Amino acid sequence: MNPLAQLSVDELKGVGAESRILLESVGIHTIDDLLNYFPYRYEDYRVKDIVEAAHDERITIEGTIQSAPNLSYFGRKKSRLTFKLLTGRHLITVLFFNQPYIKNKLALNEVITVTGKWDKNRLTLTASEYKLNAVARTHEFEPVYHTRGDLSVKMLRKWIKQAYTDYYTDILEILPERYLTQYKLPPRNIAMRYLHFPKDSLEVKQAHRRFVYEEFLLFQLKMQALRKINRESSNGKAHAFDNGKVKDFISSLPFELTDAQKKVVNEILADMRSPYRMNRLLQGDVGSGKTVVAAILLYAAVTAGSQGALMVPTEILAEQHANSLYDLLTPFGVKVALLTSSVKGKRRKEMMELLAVGEIDVLIGTHALIQKDVNFKDLGLVITDEQHRFGVSQRRILRDKGESPDVLFMTATPIPRTLAITAFGEMDVSIIDQLPSGRKAIETYWAKHSMLNRILQFMEKELAKGRQAYVICPLIEESEKLDLQNVLDVHTAMTQYFTPKYTVGLMHGKLSADEKDEVMRGFGKNDIQILVSTTVVEVGVNVPNASVMVIYDAERFGLSQLHQLRGRVGRGAEQSYCILIADPKTEVGIERLTAMCETSDGFVLSEKDLELRGPGDFFGSKQSGLPEFKMADMVHDYRALETARKDADELVNSREFWESEEFAHLRDYLNASGILEGEKLD
Ligand code: ADP
Ligand code: MG
Numbered sequence: 001m002n003p004l005a006q007l008s009v010d011e012l013k014g015v016g017a018e019s020r021i022l023l024e025s026v027g028i029h030t031i032d033d034l035l036n037y038f039p040y041r042y043e044d045y046r047v048k049d050i051v052e053a054a055h056d057e058r059i060t061i062e063g064t065i066q067s068a069p070n071l072s073y074f075g076r077k078k079s080r081l082t083f084k085l086l087t088g089r090h091l092i093t094v095l096f097f098n099q100p101y102i103k104n105k106l107a108l109n110e111v112i113t114v115t116g117k118w119d120k121n122r123l124t125l126t127a128s129e130y131k132l133n134a135v136a137r138t139h140e141f142e143p144v145y146h147t148r149g150d151l152s153v154k155m156l157r158k159w160i161k162q163a164y165t166d167y168y169t170d171i172l173e174i175l176p177e178r179y180l181t182q183y184k185l186p187p188r189n190i191a192m193r194y195l196h197f198p199k200d201s202l203e204v205k206q207a208h209r210r211f212v213y214e215e216f217l218l219f220q221l222k223m224q225a226l227r228k229i230n231r232e233s234s235n236g237k238a239h240a241f242d243n244g245k246v247k248d249f250i251s252s253l254p255f256e257l258t259d260a261q262k263k264v265v266n267e268i269l270a271d272m273r274s275p276y277r278m279n280r281l282l283q284g285d286v287g288s289g290k291t292v293v294a295a296i297l298l299y300a301a302v303t304a305g306s307q308g309a310l311m312v313p314t315e316i317l318a319e320q321h322a323n324s325l326y327d328l329l330t331p332f333g334v335k336v337a338l339l340t341s342s343v344k345g346k347r348r349k350e351m352m353e354l355l356a357v358g359e360i361d362v363l364i365g366t367h368a369l370i371q372k373d374v375n376f377k378d379l380g381l382v383i384t385d386e387q388h389r390f391g392v393s394q395r396r397i398l399r400d401k402g403e404s405p406d407v408l409f410m411t412a413t414p415i416p417r418t419l420a421i422t423a424f425g426e427m428d429v430s431i432i433d434q435l436p437s438g439r440k441a442i443e444t445y446w447a448k449h450s451m452l453n454r455i456l457q458f459m460e461k462e463l464a465k466g467r468q469a470y471v472i473c474p475l476i477e478e479s480e481k482l483d484l485q486n487v488l489d490v491h492t493a494m495t496q497y498f499t500p501k502y503t504v505g506l507m508h509g510k511l512s513a514d515e516k517d518e519v520m521r522g523f524g525k526n527d528i529q530i531l532v533s534t535t536v537v538e539v540g541v542n543v544p545n546a547s548v549m550v551i552y553d554a555e556r557f558g559l560s561q562l563h564q565l566r567g568r569v570g571r572g573a574e575q576s577y578c579i580l581i582a583d584p585k586t587e588v589g590i591e592r593l594t595a596m597c598e599t600s601d602g603f604v605l606s607e608k609d610l611e612l613r614g615p616g617d618f619f620g621s622k623q624s625g626l627p628e629f630k631m632a633d634m635v636h637d638y639r640a641l642e643t644a645r646k647d648a649d650e651l652v653n654s655r656e657f658w659e660s661e662e663f664a665h666l667r668d669y670l671n672a673s674g675i676l677e678g679e680k681l682d
């Protein structure tokens with residue numbers, strides 16, 4: 001146990017009821033809380049050479065006063081005090097606002113140290129602090145803490161200092177000695193000192209390294225423990241599937257599986273065969289052939305006598321998956337059904353009855369799958385496609401529909417590894433890292449809006465060869481109305497240009513399910529040659545004859561989304577093209593478009609996307625599933641994250657960890673987290 005977590009801040013001298021309330025306002029109750037209240041930045045009092053300072057940088061410089069200070073007032077209480085300062089070989093202006101009393105303390109030719117914000121263009125330092133006669137500071141860095149109300153940084157510095165002085169011997173070391181040695185990390189109490197009272201930037205860095213590792217290790221320990229518990233719990237389903245039948249099914253496919261597909265099919269089938277409860281993430285780039293993998297697994301589950309479910313985020317996708325699974329599985333005697341919100345009344349009731357008695361083997365659908373009245377006879381395998389659109393709780397409800405069914409999550413586009421091992425750290429991961437052979441790389445071009453005529457001519461040329469084209473309009477988030485207008489305008493323009501030779505279809509979120517279905521079917525059958533659409537076609541849609549993807553205002557899309565959209569073409573044998581229409585105004589916009597033109601590797605693009613967007617925005621705002629770290633940064637500190645994950649994995653799978661005294665504190669931590677009692681964490 002950690003004794004400092006039991007000690008109230010009251011124990012500190014000078015902290016009474018009033019101060020306690022101030023501290024509680026920022027969540028500090030105990031001595032432990034106080035010591036773990038980390039600074040978010042440091043005031044840097046190292047004396048700098050002015051030529052090294054960046055514009056707007058906060059710096060400390062030293063120099064001699066070259067002119068008598070000039071004080072002027074403006075407004076009622078406002079004043080400015082200026083003087084010339086020679087620092088190094090540079091003459092600059094120093095400016096103090098609203099501190100008129102300083103004037104009398106300054107004398108010509110005196111040495112002074114000033115701290116403030118540097119304006120490089122005006123050669124002016126707007127100062128807030130000063131010290132005369134080069135009084136050496138004891139600390140070059142002073143920590144700055146988040147404050148609230150009457151709680152000041154000064155108070156925090158004082159109390160933290162006192163807490164540290166009184167209790168540093170009681171600071172609990174949670175990391176095993178061997179890691180401290182191996183990674184050259186300072187012990188916890190020393191790291192605390194480095195963090196709150198650093199002598200120099202090196203100490204700050206060392207403290208940072210230690211706490212980043214600690215944070216990642218503790219988090220990964222929970223994840224890996226959870227993974228181990230899942231794997232070892234034998235209450236999962238041991239699917240006794242028919243290996244011969246599964247093999248026959250695979251050989252009936254019109255193509256041979258890629259090596260990568262074979263590898264993941266084997267990994268997943270091994271999970272299904274075992275009594276473990278499968279909890280696996282399947283990653284693969286756009287077009288890597290995840291759907292057929294899903295079909296194989298669903299078929300295997302059915303040959304083992306249980307039912308399978310496939311949950312997808314949109315109705316279009318549900319219908320398309322239902323169609324392809326129907327074609328693939330029906331010849332093998334599998335009964336496939338599609339449940340969407342448009343299945344209603346009597347039809348729905350009938351379907352539910354069939355499902356409950358096991359007359360439906362594989363059910364495909366949207367969120368409709370997780371409604372209360374949907375009951376399976378024996379749900380054995382759940383696959384969710386494009387899973388990061390589903391919230392954690394929705395995933396849980398679906399899983400709870402069966403008796404510990406095996407669960408597989410498929411992603412639409414690759415997730416950067418750092419995010420994957422954080423947001424899905426408790427899962428096993430399979431990766432399809434290869435595209436089916438014979439695919440031609442999609443040629444990607446970036447064009448300006450002013451080049452629209454040439455783009456239209458290009459589309460016409462492709463259409464003349466019998467191909468089809470998508471034209472995607474962006475979602476303008478603030479306004480559904482504008483959105484619709486946008487896609488309608490483009491549709492009108494395209495219709496004017498291409499009629500009567502070609503038919504232009506229109507697709508957007510405001511259409512009814514039937515209307516969408518009709519449009520998609522029309523495009524699938526080549527009754528429609530040009531499909532103008534919002535991003536509803538983004539995920540999964542498969543029309544191999546489409547060879548041109550035109551994206552309007554491409555700078556408005558994230559990289560993963562652009563890649564996903566581009567993945568709608570290049571699905572057949574023909575050369576495909578992606579044309580990004582964009583006049584980006586920001587650096588990030590330009591970088592995105594450049595990246596799109598340079599690579600078609602989804603794993604590379606996802607890393608780039610993460611770099612440009614940051615982890616918080618990667619999954620979009622909703623339910624990102626990412627934990628918040630106090631000090632660690634998944635992107636910046638990815639090496640520490642990898643190391644911590646590896647260590648945590650080794651730890652929970654070693655006997656020593658569960659028995660040896662060396663790891664007692666880490667075990668206590670796991671116990672306190674509730675993981676070991678089988679509580680799942682979100
Ligand atoms: P995604 O991984 O994006 O969901 P799909 O499953 O939609 O990819 O597959 C894309 C296309 O590739 C489909 O038309 C599918 O039939 C085809 N395909 C899948 N696996 C192979 C393979 N091993 N060889 C050739 N074509 C394949
Ligand atoms: Mg897919």
